[in-house]
Amino acid sequence: MVACACGIDVHAHVIPHDFPSYIGAKAPTDWPSMAPAQACHRSVMIAGKVYRTVSDKCWDTAKRLEDLPGMGPGAAGGVADAGAAVVLDARRRRAAVAALPQRPDRCDGGRGRRQARRPRRRAAAGRRPAIRELEYVVKTLGFPGVEVGSNINGVPIGAPQFDPFFEACEALGAAVFVHAIRPAGMERLVGPAPLQQVIAYPGDVGLAAASVITSNLMVRRPKLRIAFSHGGGTLGLLLPRLQQGWGVFPALQESVSEAPVAQARKLFYDTLVFDAPALRYLTETFGSDQLLAGTDYPFNFHERKPVERIEAAGFDADTIARLVHRNAERFLGLKANA
Numbered sequence: 001m002v003a004c005a006c007g008i009d010v011h012a013h014v015i016p017h018d019f020p021s022y023i024g025a026k027a028p029t030d031w032p033s034m035a036p037a038q039a040c041h042r043s044v045m046i047a048g049k050v051y052r053t054v055s056d057k058c059w060d061t062a063k064r065l066e067d068l069p070g071m072g073p074g075a076a077g078g079v080a081d082a083g084a085a086v087v088l089d090a091r092r093r094r095a096a097v098a099a100l101p102q103r104p105d106r107c108d109g110g111r112g113r114r115q116a117r118r119p120r121r122r123a124a125a126g127r128r129p130a131i132r133e134l135e136y137v138v139k140t141l142g143f144p145g146v147e148v149g150s151n152i153n154g155v156p157i158g159a160p161q162f163d164p165f166f167e168a169c170e171a172l173g174a175a176v177f178v179h180a181i182r183p184a185g186m187e188r189l190v191g192p193a194p195l196q197q198v199i200a201y202p203g204d205v206g207l208a209a210a211s212v213i214t215s216n217l218m219v220r221r222p223k224l225r226i227a228f229s230h231g232g233g234t235l236g237l238l239l240p241r242l243q244q245g246w247g248v249f250p251a252l253q254e255s256v257s258e259a260p261v262a263q264a265r266k267l268f269y270d271t272l273v274f275d276a277p278a279l280r281y282l283t284e285t286f287g288s289d290q291l292l293a294g295t296d297y298p299f300n301f302h303e304r305k306p307v308e309r310i311e312a313a314g315f316d317a318d319t320i321a322r323l324v325h326r327n328a329e330r331f332l333g334l335k336a337n338a
Helices: 061-071 090-098 131-140 160-172 195-214 235-248 250-255 260-264 276-286 306-312 317-332
Strands: 033-036 042-046 049-054 077-080 123-127 145-149 175-179 225-228 268-270
Touching: 131 145, 131 160, 160 175, 175 195, 195 225, 195 235, 195 260, 225 317, 235 250, 235 260, 235 276, 276 306, 276 317, 306 317
Parallel strands: 077 123, 123 145, 145 175, 175 225, 225 268
Antiparallel strands: 033 042, 042 049
């Protein structure tokens, strides 16, 4: 795998045109499927209800490529998201993602100017917190890492029972991308369903990142590369409070073996916060080496001008290059062009 010369989007989604059929005798009621929708859209169906309606940009590589010049960075990184917290025939779905055609680079420095097309290998991430699937995704399919949910059936990812999985990720050199799923606090929201994505997702991601810090995961696994979607969610504003509490409460000092701020600066975060001042704050809080460009493409609620947003934050050229592609190259373990 080679490094990207323009930009890398670590938070882009792929949903297959059709989910695989259940292999067992009787499919669970929440087994996902796809149904036709209006125009070029299809609906993800869960338990007979529409979970989300998506466009063909979720599976049509040619249409995804058409959008790249206008967005800025070429989307070299991607997250295979089934849109549901159920176990699929993961190998068949991941193989479908891996089989997407090679993409050409079509931008210069992430700014959308067309260049000669060069063949590129698409970096994608598999999903399923099981070591055997992790090994298959990394060793057989050649993906640089995996995606996990912000919680696993309600259990935070920093819980001790998941340590063997993260130990395997560290040993394999696999990057881990944490995406919000089935967020806590939905009963506290007042308003329509999209508030789940707008408010609840960042809250759950913040709790997930906090659980990684309070469980000392990075102290135990110092070589682990783990990134959090939506700018780490609420962690950025919770971190000063966590740091202060660590200095006040003896119980926290006993259980958290390294300062929360120091641990937080070992994690990675995408730039998907829709605000230039927020990006400056995250860079100051977590460090300019820890932020990665992310868009949530191709969903409607995505960052449409990621590079312009980064540039609007007033960073110098070196910091912009780090956020647009260099940090992602390090996170994904990409090798520089020979």
